Amino acid sequence: MAAAVSGATARKSEEIADLIDLFSKTQYRAKEVTPRVDRIEKRCLELFGRDYKFSIVQNSNGEVCGHYPRQIVYLEYESTEPNKESFESTVQISKLQDLVNRSKLARCRGRFVCPVILYNGKHVCRSSTLAGWGELYGRTGYNYIFSGGSDDTWAESEEVPEDDTAVRNGDSQLFDKVRGSDIKLLKYLSVRFICDLMVENKKVKFGLNVTSSEKVDKAQRYADFTLLSVPYPGCEFFKDYKDRDYTAEGLVFNWNQDFVDAPLTIPACFTKNLNIDWREYQSWDLVQQTQNYLKLLLHIINSDDESGLLVHCISGWDRTPLFVSLLRLSLWADGAVHASLEPAEILYLTIAYDWFLFGHMLPDRLSKGEEIFFFCFNFLKHIVSEKFSVIRKQRRKNSQFKDTDFTVDDLCQLKSRDRGSVTSLSSDFSLITEDTSAPSSLPPEPVDLISIGPQASSGRKAMNSSPQTVFWNRPVPFEERLPHPLTEGRSSSSSSSNQSEQGFIRTGSSPLAVPGTRCMYGSERQARLEAVRELFLAAYSSTVGLKSSSPSSSGAISGLLEQFARGVGLRGTNAIV
Known part of the structure; x- marks a missing residue:
């Protein structure tokens, strides 16, 4: 039985690697479908059909939109009933x-x-x-x-x-x-x-x-x-x-x-x-901005x-699939959508449907080094927290925190002065996801903040290193951020293996002390998202690979992806290019 399960997992992992390999070389066009692409389209319909009854909006040969799926799925309602005759459409x-x-x-x-x-x-x-x-x-x-x-x-x-x-x-x-x-x-x-x-x-x-x-x-x-x-x-x-x-x-x-x-x-x-x-x-960095927008x-x-x-x-076809994919995966991790799909199946579905079949130009983006596709799935480590869960939890009673929905993650991210820790945060800036003190008051009308942000954060910004980018603090060397394969997902940011074992979570360039050995306890949501991320990294490593910008970090990237590749039965052949 174990061998059969292992074989099935390996096949699904290879299926994802094959999908990414094709995706990295070809932009989908509805009027240029090959047998290989046809199999991807049919596989998506099969995966949608596991949990939903749906109708199809026809886009044969791309006459409606040349880079939308030929068969656009209109999900009507949840149902695992395999009998197609029981389907009653809710729409004309x-x-x-x-x-x-x-x-x-x-x-x-x-x-x-x-x-x-x-x-x-x-x-x-x-x-x-x-x-x-x-x-x-x-x-x-x-x-x-x-x-x-x-x-x-x-x-x-x-x-x-x-x-x-x-x-x-x-x-x-x-x-x-x-x-x-x-x-x-x-x-x-x-x-x-x-x-x-x-x-x-x-x-x-x-x-x-x-x-x-x-x-x-x-x-x-x-x-x-x-x-x-x-x-x-x-x-x-x-x-x-x-x-x-x-x-x-x-x-x-x-x-x-x-x-x-x-x-x-x-x-x-x-x-x-x-x-x-x-x-x-x-003033938010890319992690905070993506987290806060997803929360919204x-x-x-x-x-x-x-x-x-x-x-x-x-x-x-760039930012849109990023957030659509994160929404789908976050809801799936809560069991709120695609409830019957395994990690390899939901990963396949969101890559194939949300990215490939909706025309993301991965070959072009890879040629320019614009790794938004990789960022999406690597970012899953930052949303394992229950703060991103749509499952509403009962407010804690008889507690000093009775007016707020505090979770274990909140306690982990409290500033050291609030916790009484002897380890202080960097006096320059600390990339904590959000301040867990009382919420600030906001205007009752829609908030227009374009004139506030620059002044509020001007003291924290350094010289521009490129027209698009501003950096805070010295970036942590990659080898210091290399996570231990068993503990990496337990924090919302990357941490070194030594720091994980010592009870630290590294956020940006400032270590944050955590009482005891660890503060973030495992959850089903976390385990599901970590499984998806590991499968993605393994498949990406064995196909596209990551291009290191400096020789000193090549070994760290290679080692990280090789760990995941071995963990799910794939061995990266071109992890570093």
Whole structure:
């Protein structure tokens, strides 16, 4: 029996490695499907079918969107009943298909609003941002929009600016039509909340606004929706992540760049219970920023509101799959979605569906060193905490902490002065996830923080090492951060094996004393996420590998990935390139 289980695990691990190998060499295009890609598509449908009844939105040969799946899954409800005859659709799929066909022109590259996760009857959707007039006219032409004609080059062509004043004067009528269809689709999917990850209000290309956003729609067509502007660095920023030996701690985006003009704007109703000082967002490093944004998204979909959520960036194929994938994996770790899937199966599904079949350009990103795909799965070590769980826990009673939801993780992250520890934090800066003191008061209206962040954090920033990046403190050498394979996941940040054994958690460059041998106790959530991460690292090591930026850290990276490769039955052949 044990041998059979081991064999099954090895086969699933090889399946993931094969998927990543193909993904690293090929960008998915719906009209260029090979037998190998066809197997991936069918495997995704099989994995969705384990826990859900679903309908299919047809995108054969990519006629709706050239880099969306040929068969787009519309999850209807949870069910493990294998009898297909028992399936009763909850939606008019023909109407949904029609709305999709009509609304694709409203968004950049035709990447329309698409439901991808079903949680508590709510749809989590993804898309690109709104198309601006430059892209819209450049791709299709005014006559095409109103004649009902076809344009086979829609999905693949680049933006071509159009300077015809007469055409530009038709903006209002044109946008009313295409954005009206987009809004109908959003409402049909019961989406109310829209989270925009763009750091710009509008994307400028060739001196023209080629894409826009719901938050700056002049006619306020999206006034019925709750809009959240949560600016997050684009894929270019993850070149800095790779160049720092895949270290996200201490890596801070430079918010003072000319093109960055979208402020963090969140309705006050979503800031009350998260214990996060959103005014400090421009001082957060990549770990804190990703953690806090994920907490926000989880808080939205776990609210009592029955409405769904749309997440998008510009094109919807870098930052968007990052957060969609983290949402899916976090919910799965809680047993809230895809309950029957094993770690290898949920990993396969999210890589194949959320990244590959939705057109992420991994070959291009790897060639540029923009390791956002790797970051997503390596980041799982930072969300093992119960703070990211959607399972609501009863407040502790008869406790001095009765007004807050303290967990073991909270106690682990209390400042040394609050705990009475003899080990002090760095006087310069400590990358604790969030201050666990009383939440600061925030304005009752949506919080616009673009003018607060730089001043609030100016004393903590060093000289810019690149146009996109600001660093705090000296990065911890990679060999000091190399985790022990058995204890690495027990903290929300990487720690050295010696420090783990001595009872320390390293966050950034400041060690934080932990009472006793360890503070973070194991949990099912932690074990599940650690298993997914280990499987990913092993498969990534045996296929793509990590490119070390310095000889001194090559051995550490190689050793780390080799440990995981041996642990799950794969041996990395090209861990360091």
